[in-house]
Amino acid sequence: MARGEFDLIAAITERLPATGPRLRVASGDDAAVIEPGNRATAVTVDAIVEGVHFTLPEFPPAAVGRKALAAALSDLAAMGASPGEAYVVLGAPLEAGDEALLAVADGIAEVAGREGVVVAGGDLVAAPRLFLAVTAVGYEGEAPLVGRAGARRGDLVAVTGELGGAAAALELLTGGVRAEGIAPERREALIARQLDPRPRLAAGQALAAVGATAMIDLSDGLGADAGHLAGASGGRLEVDLDRLPLAEGVAEVARRGGGVELAAVGGEDFELLATLPSERFDDARAAVGAGGVELTEIGYVTEGEGVSLRLPGGGELEPAGFDQRRGSRSGSAGSGSGSSDSGSSSSG
Amino acid sequence: MARGEFDLIAAITERLPATGPRLRVASGDDAAVIEPGNRATAVTVDAIVEGVHFTLPEFPPAAVGRKALAAALSDLAAMGASPGEAYVVLGAPLEAGDEALLAVADGIAEVAGREGVVVAGGDLVAAPRLFLAVTAVGYEGEAPLVGRAGARRGDLVAVTGELGGAAAALELLTGGVRAEGIAPERREALIARQLDPRPRLAAGQALAAVGATAMIDLSDGLGADAGHLAGASGGRLEVDLDRLPLAEGVAEVARRGGGVELAAVGGEDFELLATLPSERFDDARAAVGAGGVELTEIGYVTEGEGVSLRLPGGGELEPAGFDQRRGSRSGSAGSGSGSSDSGSSSSG
Numbered sequence: 001m002a003r004g005e006f007d008l009i010a011a012i013t014e015r016l017p018a019t020g021p022r023l024r025v026a027s028g029d030d031a032a033v034i035e036p037g038n039r040a041t042a043v044t045v046d047a048i049v050e051g052v053h054f055t056l057p058e059f060p061p062a063a064v065g066r067k068a069l070a071a072a073l074s075d076l077a078a079m080g081a082s083p084g085e086a087y088v089v090l091g092a093p094l095e096a097g098d099e100a101l102l103a104v105a106d107g108i109a110e111v112a113g114r115e116g117v118v119v120a121g122g123d124l125v126a127a128p129r130l131f132l133a134v135t136a137v138g139y140e141g142e143a144p145l146v147g148r149a150g151a152r153r154g155d156l157v158a159v160t161g162e163l164g165g166a167a168a169a170l171e172l173l174t175g176g177v178r179a180e181g182i183a184p185e186r187r188e189a190l191i192a193r194q195l196d197p198r199p200r201l202a203a204g205q206a207l208a209a210v211g212a213t214a215m216i217d218l219s220d221g222l223g224a225d226a227g228h229l230a231g232a233s234g235g236r237l238e239v240d241l242d243r244l245p246l247a248e249g250v251a252e253v254a255r256r257g258g259g260v261e262l263a264a265v266g267g268e269d270f271e272l273l274a275t276l277p278s279e280r281f282d283d284a285r286a287a288v289g290a291g292g293v294e295l296t297e298i299g300y301v302t303e304g305e306g307v308s309l310r311l312p313g314g315g316e317l318e319p320a321g322f323d324q325r326r327g328s329r330s331g332s333a334g335s336g337s338g339s340s341d342s343g344s345s346s347s348g
Numbered sequence: 349m350a351r352g353e354f355d356l357i358a359a360i361t362e363r364l365p366a367t368g369p370r371l372r373v374a375s376g377d378d379a380a381v382i383e384p385g386n387r388a389t390a391v392t393v394d395a396i397v398e399g400v401h402f403t404l405p406e407f408p409p410a411a412v413g414r415k416a417l418a419a420a421l422s423d424l425a426a427m428g429a430s431p432g433e434a435y436v437v438l439g440a441p442l443e444a445g446d447e448a449l450l451a452v453a454d455g456i457a458e459v460a461g462r463e464g465v466v467v468a469g470g471d472l473v474a475a476p477r478l479f480l481a482v483t484a485v486g487y488e489g490e491a492p493l494v495g496r497a498g499a500r501r502g503d504l505v506a507v508t509g510e511l512g513g514a515a516a517a518l519e520l521l522t523g524g525v526r527a528e529g530i531a532p533e534r535r536e537a538l539i540a541r542q543l544d545p546r547p548r549l550a551a552g553q554a555l556a557a558v559g560a561t562a563m564i565d566l567s568d569g570l571g572a573d574a575g576h577l578a579g580a581s582g583g584r585l586e587v588d589l590d591r592l593p594l595a596e597g598v599a600e601v602a603r604r605g606g607g608v609e610l611a612a613v614g615g616e617d618f619e620l621l622a623t624l625p626s627e628r629f630d631d632a633r634a635a636v637g638a639g640g641v642e643l644t645e646i647g648y649v650t651e652g653e654g655v656s657l658r659l660p661g662g663g664e665l666e667p668a669g670f671d672q673r674r675g676s677r678s679g680s681a682g683s684g685s686g687s688s689d690s691g692s693s694s695s696g
Contacts, residue, residue, distance in 0.1 A: 024388060028580070029495045030426035030564060031392035031486070038386040040372060044379035045471045045483060047437045052474045078378035087393040089437075089481040123393045123481070126400045133437040133471070133481035135393060138379070147377045216378060232376070 008098055009124055012090075012105040020118035022084060032120035034085060040140040041084070044075035047133040056130070058173040061100045063195040065107025068132035071219065073115055073199035074270040078217035079145045080208025081138030083201055085120040086112060088134050091127030104132070115201055143208040151214040151233035151275035157299040158281065160203045160272045160288060163222060164259050165193035165247030167266020172253060179253045186249040193247065197270045203295075204272055206287035212274040221267040223319030226307040229273060236304035237275075239264075242312035245296045264309050264317055275301055356446055357472055360438075360453045368466035370432060380468035382433060388488040389432070392423035395481040404478070406521040409448045411543040413455025416480035419567065421463055421547035422618040426565035427493045428556025429486030431549055433468040434460060436482050439475030452480070463549055491556040499562040499581035499623035505647040506629065508551045508620045508636060511570060512607050513541035513595030515614020520601060527601045534597040541595065545618045551643070552620055554635035560622040569615040571667030574655040577621060584652035585623075587612075590660035593644045612657050612665055623649055 018026045025033035048054060048068050059067070069086060076083050088108060092101055112119050117136070169191045171177040182190070200217070207215060216229045222244070226237045241260045247269075250259035263269075276284055281297060288295040309317040366374045373381035396402060396416050407415070417434060424431050436456060440449055460467050465484070517539045519525040530538070548565070555563060564577045570592070574585045589608045595617075598607035624632055629645060636643040657665040 025493075025495055029497070030423040031390035031429065031484075031493075033427070033488075033493055033495075034389045034391060036384055036389060041382045041384060042379035043382060043433070043435060043469060043483075043485070045435045045437050045469055045481075047439065047471050047473045047481065049439060049473050049475045051476070075378040079381070081379065085391070087391060087483055089393050089395045091395065091397060091479065121391060121393055123395050125395045125397050125479075127397045127479060128399070128476045131439065131473075131475060131479070133393075133395065135391075135435055135483040136379075137391070140381075145373075145379075145381055147373055147381075149377070 005124065008101065011102060012124070015102065015105045015109050016119035017109060017112050017117070018119060020085070023118055023120055027121045032085070034120065036139065040145060042076055042079040042081040042138040042140070042145055043135065044072055045133065045135045046072040046075060047131060050130040055174055059195065061103035062107035062110070064130065064132065065104040066111050066196050068134050069108050069111040069117070070197045070199050070270065072134040072136035073111070073117065073201060074217040074219065076136050076138035077199045077201045077204035078215045078272055079138065079147070080143060080204045080212070080215065081145055082141050082205060083115050083117045083136065083138045085118045085137045086134055088119060088122040088132060089125065090122065091125050091131040093128060093130065094126055096130065115199065141205060146208045146212050146215045148214050148216050148229045148232035151229060151235050151301050153235055153301055153303055154278070155213055155275040155301040156278045156281055156297050157237055157239060157301060158274050158276065158284065158295050158297050159245065160200050160293050160295055162245045162247035162294070163218070163269050163271060164250035164263030164266055165190050166197065166268040167262040168247065168250045168253035169194035177253055182249045182252050190247065190249045190253070193269065197268065199270055200272045200293060202291040203288045203293045206291065207272065207274050207276070207284055210276070210284045210287050211280045212276045212284070215272055215274045218269045218271045218273055219267055221265045222263065222273065223265055223307060223309055223317065225273055227319055229275070230305060230307055234305070235301045237299060237307045238302055239299035239307065239309050241309055241317060243296065243298045245294060260311070261317065353472065356449065359450060360472070363450065363453045363457050364467035365457060365460050365465070366467060368433070371466055371468055375469045380433070382468065384487065388493060390424055390427040390429040390486040390488070390493055391483065392420055393481065393483045394420040394423060395479060398478040403522055407543065409451035410455035410458070412478065412480065413452040414459050414544050416482050417456050417459040417465070418545045418547050418618065420482040420484035421459070421465065421549060422565040422567065424484050424486035425547045425549045425552035426563045426620055427486065427495070428491060428552045428560070428563065429493055430489050430553060431463050431465045431484065431486045433466045433485045434482055436467060436470040436480060437473065438470065439473050439479040441476060441478065442474055444478065463547065489553060494556045494560050494563045496562050496564050496577045496580035499577060499583050499649050501583055501649055501651055502626070503561055503623040503649040504626045504629055504645050505585055505587060505649060506622050506624065506632065506643050506645050507593065508548050508641050508643055510593045510595035510642070511566070511617050511619060512598035512611030512614055513538050514545065514616040515610040516595065516598045516601035517542035525601055530597045530600050538595065538597045538601070541617065545616065547618055548620045548641060550639040551636045551641045554639065555620065555622045555624070555632055558624070558632045558635050559628045560624045560632070563620055563622045566617045566619045566621055567615055569613045570611065570621065571613055571655060571657055571665065573621055575667055577623070578653060578655055582653070583649045585647060585655045586650055587647035587655065587657050589657055589665060591644065591646045593642060608659070609665065
């Protein structure tokens with residue numbers, strides 16, 4: 001069935017964009033050679049594993065490729081970086097058909113083409129289950145790259161786009177939720193939040209340009225990721241949950257609570273959470289909006305540590321996040337203390 | 349047993365060297381931020397998977413970490429690059445103990461410290477079997493980086509160090525070969541070729557500086573890798589097998605043929621194969637020798653394509669290589685035609 005390794009690599013390589021302004025030598029040599037010029041680079045690695053981060057057959061192979069690259073690019077978006085190159089390790093069982101692996105490559109190529117990313121190298125290895133490990137490299141533009149550690153007391157907290165869609169999509173795809181009241185086009189749009197997530201690259205660059213003080217992408221969930229940002233910055237994030245911009249259909253999918261919990265705790269929305277001086281908000285909303293993405297104020301930064309997720313009726317929601325190692329949700333993250341600033345598992 | 353994800357990541361991060369001259373922001377943010385200056389970068393990715401590239405318990409966890417980073421750095425050595433940063437994805441079963449994962453980190457730290465590499469980022473994910481995917485970034489020095497494609501007719505072919513040791517070590521570790529005639533210290537040295545492989549970084553930079561026209565590291569085996577170089581360069585490599593520098597003990601381990609076959613076909617020696625104008629050989633040998641590594645002339649470049657591995661008694665050995673996807677040896681590589689220049693699976 002499977003053709004030889006070298007033929008398959010050649011067929012995969014053909015499908016991936018492999019020329020770009022900085023590329024001196026592409027895939028096929030011992031290493032790719034990049035000429036970054038005199039610019040700072042942002043580098044991140046991100047891996048997804050079958051059964052942990054996605055399931056088959058709910059995720060078609062192309063969606064696996066799209067998700068792996070999009071998740072890595074989302075980290076670059078959170079730095080305000082301009083995307084450059086990606087390097088992809090594809091691990092696949094021998095019984096995986098070549099067509100499935102080429103479809104994974106097509107998914108990677110689709111996102112790379114859309115976001116202007118060159119796939120400059122890769123590795124293909126045998127593995128017991130499908131996995132993808134993506135290294136993404138981005139570049140500093142006019143504005144300095146934005147980390148997690150710069151939030152200041154009095155900054156407002158804002159979020160791009162809409163929340164809860166990815167968690168709702170997972171309920172529809174694998175959770176047995178039918179939510180038959182949702183119109184088909186809304187259902188499609190929700191499911192796309194899992195099968196075709198969009199990294200907020202333009203929004204991240206716009207936020208960096210208008211002076212965002214800190215940013216993080218929402219991969220582990222708003223509560224957990226806000227905790228990482230608070231921990232790195234040494235402050236406390238107060239978030240009003242009734243201000244969260246819910247993706248359409250999330251309320252219908254949610255088993256309880258009108259969708260706020262899915263939006264606050266669900267992971268993988270790949271929206272950006274940013275802090276910025278309040279006087280910069282109108283400019284920020286306009287700059288992000290120019291790319292067709294909403295920016296919504298959801299809270300502010302105070303003294304202290306950790307995150308407060310305030311429920312509309314009073315009380316607070318417990319922050320929780322996705323434990324990458326256990327492949328399940330835990331309530332341990334987001335406390336804003338010691339461990340947060342040494343890391344999200346998708347860090348750097 | 350296992351502590352939480354964030355605690356484990358913190359414990360792993362503590363063990364890895366994370367400061368360096370180019371590092372503005374290290375692991376723990378969405379991405380690491382590197383200031384490469386105005387230098388070209390060489391970037392390579394390399395993954396190893398339990399059961400495919402190593403077996404347990406023959407490979408202790410620290411050896412797995414050492415091997416993963418050393419293999420990636422070997423690609424940088426083959427470009428003549430100066431090593432810079434590494435990014436590590438660690439996939440591990442939930443039942444893997446924290447101590448084993450920390451030992452993997454110790455192995456990575458050992459090689460990183462020895463070679464002056466900063467581990468600037470990573471990702472920890474659940475996976476059915478242990479795997480490591482390493483992205484290594486190196487930098488161009490005074491001499492231009494050297495690819496696979498520059499070999500010219502009349503160049504001589506040289507190899508660093510000693511061959512066959514890694515294949516012989518595998519026979520001792522997992523192949524049931526006892527070879528009781530080998531002295532204990534020789535056995536140790538052989539086994540270290542698998543459990544503590546040394547990337548030829550200084551030799552690669554020395555070869556680039558004296559004008560090597562093409563280089564590749566020997567990961568798939570001399571025959572296969574010579575084929576990749578020949579294919580990329582558009583020439584034919586004539587190799588005299590009786591000139592191969594055999595590691596001590598290889599002949600005793602080999603079941604037949606005095607060890608030449610292990611040296612010519614066995615993978616993972618991580619020595620460098622280089623082509624260079626013959627008048628540069630003495631300088632090259634001196635420059636490589638300054639780092640304590642031998643350089644041996646083993647053949648020359650002619651017109652044509654592919655590789656000729658000439659046996660001492662006349663006749664030729666069939667080039668063969670490791671099929672990463674099948675996890676087994678195949679005879680398909682090294683033909684020097686179309687597929688070779690689109691890639692070794694460990695390319696860029």
